[in-house]
Amino acid sequence: MNDASVTPSGQPDALATIQRQIQWNRLIAVVEEQAQTMIRTAFSTTVREAGDLSAGIFDLQGRMLAQAVTGTPGHVNSMMESVGHFMRKFPVESMQPGDHYITNDPWLGTGHLHDLTVVTPAFRDGHIVGLFANTAHVIDVGGRGMGPDARSVYEEGLYIPIIKCFDRGVANETFFDILRMGTRTPAELEGDVYSLCACNDAGARRLVEMMDEFSMDSLDPLASFIFSSSLRATVAEIAKLPEGTFRATVRSDGYEAPVDLVAAMTIRPDAIEVDFAGTSGLSGRAINVPPAYCRAYACFGIKCVVAPEIPNNWASLQPFRMVIPEGCILNAPRPYPVAVRHIVGQLLPDLMMGCLHQAVPDRVTAEGSSALWNPPLRGGSEVSGQGATLPDFEVITFNSGGTGARPRLDGLDGTAFPSGVRTVPVEATENVAPVIFWRKELRPDSGGAGRTRGGMGQIMEIGAKGEAEFAVNAIFDRVDNAPRGRDGGQDGAPGWVGLDDGTVLRAKGYQTVPAGRHLLLKLPGGGGMGDPAERDPAALERDIADGLVSR
Structure with missing residues (x-):
């Protein structure tokens, strides 16, 4: 050829x-x-x-x-x-x-x-x-x-x-x-x-x-x-946007204290630049984000709105430029801990859409659960010592809350955005670890009301075989700061972490689930979009009939 x-x-x-x-x-x-x-x-x-x-x-x-x-x-x-x-x-x-x-x-x-x-x-x-x-x-x-x-x-x-x-x-x-x-x-x-x-x-x-x-x-x-x-196709899509600088903030629960993510997005004729000045400083715990991961999710959030049909490659990402100040939580240097950088990093698409909502409001979603709820579970001698009744095990199961409402469609229930990973079937986890999922169902009333409503979160109840003691390394967000609605839509329900007897656990950190008790997780729902009074009555009746919304 x-x-x-x-x-x-x-x-x-x-x-x-x-x-x-x-x-x-x-x-x-x-x-x-x-x-x-x-x-x-x-x-x-x-x-x-x-x-x-x-x-x-x-x-x-x-x-x-x-x-x-x-x-x-x-x-x-x-x-x-x-x-x-x-x-x-x-x-x-x-x-x-x-x-x-x-x-x-x-x-x-x-x-x-x-x-x-x-x-x-x-x-x-x-x-x-x-x-x-x-x-x-x-x-x-x-x-x-x-x-x-x-x-x-x-x-x-x-x-x-x-x-x-x-x-x-x-x-x-x-x-x-x-x-x-x-x-x-x-x-x-x-x-x-x-x-x-x-x-x-x-x-x-x-x-x-x-x-x-x-x-x-x-x-x-x-x-x-x-x-x-x-590159040519991406620049052509950017050129269709209104020029200017647009600002937004998103708050994460953080670890020692809440974390504020701040962005100023400047749209130029041939590029989009995001400056994260004003974002909270580094954490002493492992929620810090290395800069490459920050760029990865910030670019993805922009691309979903601006150029979703253009294949993702080196050139199509070149017009998206990031300024990440030293000392902020999105620019962690060695040797800061970063094990669960996704807790903060996966909120960045919501932050980018907060900026773009001011430029192209009909092309963005409301905020969603966003950060994965993937509880690492551990049991055996490392948790219970010589008295352990379980074999040693370590397993992670991936799950998600609801996504934010879309301008013309409801949010997605129990769906991973922005990560895009699939939910791990309970059978797959039970096959490789001595745990039992007693409940895994959609969480009623967790999606924020709106003209289009937010996606539903989930309720999960997990125990160990023989009702034995086990541990969870909690890595959850959107518990203190619920996903926000847009344009009059209501916020989604915040998450909740605890035991089946109502005991509240910390949303982050290593904790033991006592023998005879189950871990109970209530995953956040997505925010709603638009005035709830404008919702199609037939859609509302369907939600009530399906048990997603209480009358």
Whole structure:
């Protein structure tokens, strides 16, 4: 195939443009197969059941060409930055077939130690042609576990620098020895590393097949087409917005004290800049956000409103620029604790929509539950000592409250936005840990009333087998500060954390559920949109009939 895509007159050749678009679509299919391979082979329920992962292909300059549809923006948009760090440690010229590189460095990866990022070179006819990268959230990396109580990142678990986990196809046994000894779940963690490497290999094989089919010697012409098309389309969408500076705030429950997220968004003809000046300072606990994770979710919140139809890649994100002041909670430096950075970071799309509501009010949602409610549960000797009646276990189950109401549609019930992960089925969790879910149902009256109402939260009641003692590492938000409605819509219901006898627990921190008691979680509902008096009476009657709203 001739790589030229312009005619002698300098105009784009229609056939070449069509062929480039086909190749682009094929590339997205390649990375989606990459992600699905990880889901099919992963050991951790966080990956195979919840889909808490990302996968993508990069050119030899470390720029993301395409991402899998499956995955979370917090992973994929911060992983986009991480590949450059890998290339600085291991230049492209030094890479060999069969090499796999790994890290969980929060400042070089995706924001906390529970995320493993693997980068793998792809070779065709002995020449490197691209890089595949993926990220997955694993169950346990030792330390205090997934929780907010640490005082520094060094308490949070096994810290892996950028190293080779496979060298020319041969496992780095020293690395795997350290890995197995540093976790409560050695089989799962080792299995997940093999899964991450296998999924990159699957992507590399499909890429070579594609390049052979189209007689492509390099990805550079396709990369140029993808980047120029994406940037041009994104700038065109920005140009449709009113220019100006728009401000908004969102309050998180925080840990020691509430956290205020503050943004000033300036819309220019060809770019959007967000300045987070005024945001609360760093926390002494693990709710701090590394800057890459801040950029990841802030960009996602803007993109959902401004350019949702444009594929996500290096170029389509370039017009979105962040100014994150040093010393604020969104710009945590080493060695601040960051284990549950999502509690604050996943509120950023709500903050971005608060700004954009002033510019394009008909294109944003009300605030939602936003931050995941994914209780890490632990039991056995580490909780109960020698008297433990349960085997040792560590498990995380992913769940969500309601999303904010949309301008013309209700919010979604029990749905993860902005993370996009799936709810882990109770059967999957009960299959791998000695716990029982006694209740899991929608929470009536939790969605904020409005012309369109907020999505419903959930009620969850969890106990241990034999009514034994167990522990929860609470990592919940929207308990003291409910999701807010917009344009006259009412706030969603705040969350609640406690025991089945009415005892109130802290929303954050390691706590024990006594023998004979159950953990009770009431997840927040989304805020409403518009005057509740304007709601369609038929829609209200449906909600009453379905038990979602009490009369």
